[in-house]
Amino acid sequence: MTTLTSNDGFVEHYDATKLRKSFVRSTSCINRIHHAREELLSGKPVLLVDDDGDEAAGHLVICAEQARVGAVSFLVRHSSGYLCVAMESERCRKLGLPPAWESDAPDRSRFDYRIAVDAATGIGTGISATDRARTAHVLADEATVPADLTRPGHVIPVAAAPTGVLSADASVPEFVVELVRATGKNPVAMYGAMVGEGITSLPSRRELLDFAAEHSLVVLTHNDIRMASAHRDGRSPEAAVLVEANDTVSIYQLDCVGLPTPCHVVAPAQLRQESEVVVEVRQVEGVAGLLTGLSTAFATASSTDTVTVYVPSTSRLTQILAPTLVTRALDAVGCTASARRDNLSSRRAHLPAREPVAATN
Structure with a gap:
């Protein structure tokens, strides 16, 4: 699994080893707290x-x-x-x-x-x-x-x-x-x-x-x-809310304590079994940046095994929260052993609107 953190064109690559080290650091933090x-x-x-x-x-x-x-x-x-x-x-x-x-x-x-x-x-x-x-x-x-x-x-x-x-x-x-x-x-x-x-x-x-x-x-x-x-505040499965879904793509909303606005996860409706899943954590500026990113991801997600997480542009906090965001995104789309799709909130959230909103057929 690979994660990408993008901010204003800068992309940091996380291979499986680096992501594992992130989780080791997280575990070390929790041990020190204990x-x-x-x-x-x-x-x-x-x-x-x-x-x-x-x-x-x-x-x-x-x-x-x-x-x-x-x-x-x-x-x-x-x-x-x-x-x-x-x-x-x-x-x-x-x-x-x-x-x-x-x-x-x-x-x-x-x-x-x-x-x-x-x-x-x-x-x-x-x-x-x-x-x-x-x-x-x-x-x-x-x-x-x-x-x-x-x-x-x-x-x-x-x-x-x-x-x-x-x-x-x-x-x-x-x-x-x-x-x-x-x-x-x-x-x-x-x-x-x-x-x-x-x-x-x-x-x-x-x-x-x-x-x-x-x-x-x-x-x-x-x-x-x-x-x-x-980690403590990111454990609740009720925080994952289905926003939109069709036969090919699903969008979830994740509330994350500390970030000014919710995160959004775009994933193929059906991830191929035993395939490598690529998770991208991308920072976006404001509602316009979010909607642009979602539009791009919505158009391409169905043809790849990529899960994209859009977060507010707060680079320092994003680096701290990246392991938790990745885990919660994979939980939301059912890729982890602890995922419980039936436990996701039945509430439906709505994407932020850009004024004026163009009508679609």
Whole structure:
């Protein structure tokens, strides 16, 4: 099986070996998430690394509900000491945590910080590791009400955007919340930013990895969390919707969390038995690009064993989601052992219309 990823004329070829390696990487991501989950459940910190930019950014993360005094003390000693607790924005609203700045549309280039808080009872000054662990527990407790917190305090709540980790502007709050969600605990995470040896720079990736090795920390990346989230959200067969079908060609719609619009799959109505199936994952710009691509694929699919997946033009996310998209496309057309054609949604979707729409006979 071969997949092709196309964007503005650029085509990347995936032979069977390369696709298999993609799945191996996916499995490795999920294994790291599982290992991190076990550490978080035991109250230990993990190291989250984002090295997509010019510098590697590292954050020590613990599950707020499981926060131990020793773990919080570790964060204070080995991070900037500016400890934040990330949670869903709806929870911030329920706890009466207003934004730290006044703005109708917060700038997503900076985090959605809320007014700092302390636990209302069971603490001293609020600054010690013991006090901040207590505040983290209160913020994570479902029974907590606004009166259980005092403002201002020494722990900074941060609201994670509801768009999640597959959004193009996802940042640390979204990733740590998604990571803690994997533990089954309330998705509330305490974290602190790592600092480098230089007084004006972030730590290098080498520094972060050496630190993790010295302290036996599990290391995972933003892409690990993205990949695990994509696999988790891509399992539902109800997400495959038959759009159009005739004797030769079928079109399905796949909803994929993180992509701005649904994906569309074009395949021959009957794939030849024991033939090599070629899957193309093609990026298209807008409705016009989608309709043009579908028209071409609809005209040629019946004469080949090619399954074409059209996705919105978001190259970074497409690369992350490619293994999941390929698997779901093959599930939709009945090419995998796990495919259950009868489980596909009986709903019929409609292709987006271009104005005006030409009538056909």
